[in-house]
Amino acid sequence: MIYEVVELHNVAETVPTNGGMRLQRVPENVRLELNEAAQIRVLQPDNCEIRFVCDDEPCYITLSSEGETNVTVFFGTFDGRERYTIGNAPTTIRLLPPNRLKELDLEFSKNQPFAPNVCRLICGGRCRDPLVLHAIEGKGIRPPRPDELPSIKYLAYGTSITHGHDCEGPHLNYVAQTAWHLGADLVNLGVAGACHCDPAFADYIAERKDWNIGTLALSVNMHGFPLDLFRERVSFMVQKVAKANKERTVACITLYPYFRDFDISDPNAIYGGPPAQYRQALRDAVNECSLPNLHLIEGPKLLTNIGGLTCDLIHPSDNGMIEMGRNLSSELKSLIN
Template identity: 30%
Template sequence: MSHKCRNGQSVSHNLPADFPDQTNLLDRADFHAFLSGCLRTEQTGSGLLLHRHTAKQIAYYQETNEGWAIRSRCPAGIQLNLCSDTRSLDLRGRILTGPRTYAGFDVEVDGRASTAIRLDTSEEAQNLRLVDCDTRATRQITVTFPQSAIVELDAIDVEKGSRTIPHERSRKRYLALGDSITQGMDARGPAAAYPVQLARDLGLEFLNLGVGGHIFDLDALDDELPYEPDIVTVAYGTNDWSRDTTRAQIASTVRRYLTRLTTTVARSARIYLLTPIWRANGGDIKAGGTLPQFSAAIGEAAAPLATVIDGSTLVPHVPGLFADGIHPNDEGFQHFASNLQPHFSPETV
């Protein structure tokens, strides 16, 4: 039997009858179990922050580059995952300006898109209705947090008297490393980002460490990252090219970066390196040549250490699929994810 939700449907699951009755999930001792893609939480004077980076990484970004610091604090790829018979799910808090002045929350109910919230950032507290169903029946709910704004949480409320538990995560783990495109810019919806789509389609738990404006940067790696991936994608290069890095310089950096990964965080993982996707000004000649020439140098350096995927094949070279000639829009990310997925064999996942 199915039970209608506004903007979606749900089906029944079984829940234990004796689970504690608590309205605000943030007050529960097991709140972190509801989160995926989140390494830690931080209680501040103005709300609870969800972090996907370690404290060491955040400190490095703050010391090195203000833009990186802002982007690293956005909860890109963090998801709330619950199994509950609540008829409503509300989020209270502040949606603050990050690299963009807009934000989105995407909600799935029992694997189907249910609610897409799009809003402007503001320092004022907001109350967002994420789930609104007519009937009480157990549903599996996934909420994807914004990739382009900073979120300070006051509460995540379920209906009083509802029974709510975390739903199971995949045993396979995926780590996404990259720049703003990996972070999910410039999709309007956070679930459109290619790591989110790839993880959903392949049934993977994932951690998105994409940071807008970032480059191949060994100093940003935390060798003690508390996350052991089975699969890693590395997608930098377009910002290195813009910075007039030479091909010899990028080749050396790529080799050192991947060698570091294979001996630390990704020692048990299969690594895929994505060369830069198309951009409108990629034919410009910089210190590293054109973007295709620069990308070829990245791929050649990476080949002994990773499976190389030609990024220029992932998004068609059509301006309408990009927000600004660099970052894919929602439709562009659909192409990105669908063209990337075939590179992952059943044995890999």
């Protein structure tokens, strides 16, 4: 969306609060139809971006957080090497493209998905509380043009693994890594602990017009659901999203490897069945839908090395995320080429 003189990417709505505008990944009317945990998660701004071009003059972006929020600066695909942790007090960030990038001949960057003059403040990482935009100041600021942005639009729905938990930065979660390998623009709709295939979320993803590749990672957050309810919910989401536009590629991903695959259980959890049954239920949902644009990808084929997990044996580390992004992008390339 365009807000004043910048683009707010992966932001569906801004809501007035605390003297500014809170960035939300889904509209408020959709948020209120989601499960209680998802209502909180979609306020977390993972892979939300404030994007703009300011070629000659510095610009100033003032932000605050409803807790703490990590912000990483990129110029196009180039890491700006600036990291900020935004707190409750409004913080102003000064931004200007580095001189060396200004000197870079376009011949060398013409095949990059982002133009190097696009300044990108990317939210997410270890700290991900709701972010509030207070002010945009400077001369000559404008939103990026379409030709300065990727033409491929990739939407991802899933759990905390999609959301980007335990990553050192928003560019390191597996969906961001997938987007990097595809040369795509990422819409991250991960909802940590709350990926329950809500009908309202299925409707919202299906109705969006701004993506042409989508992945649905369904869903370790539902391993406590009775299998019949799991089947019902994933079948609804899969059919709703895939049938909405048969020109779009949709890939469903089975459960990634986690501690239950290694004969470890959480004594405080109630399970509806073993992981294999949930994986099979998603396979069945995809097969029953039988659409040419709908595909299945096995989660264990994306994360192949147990050492790529953190010590909770469910969330991937940066190393695991990087492997997953490389493998998932390879799978998706084979589907779209």
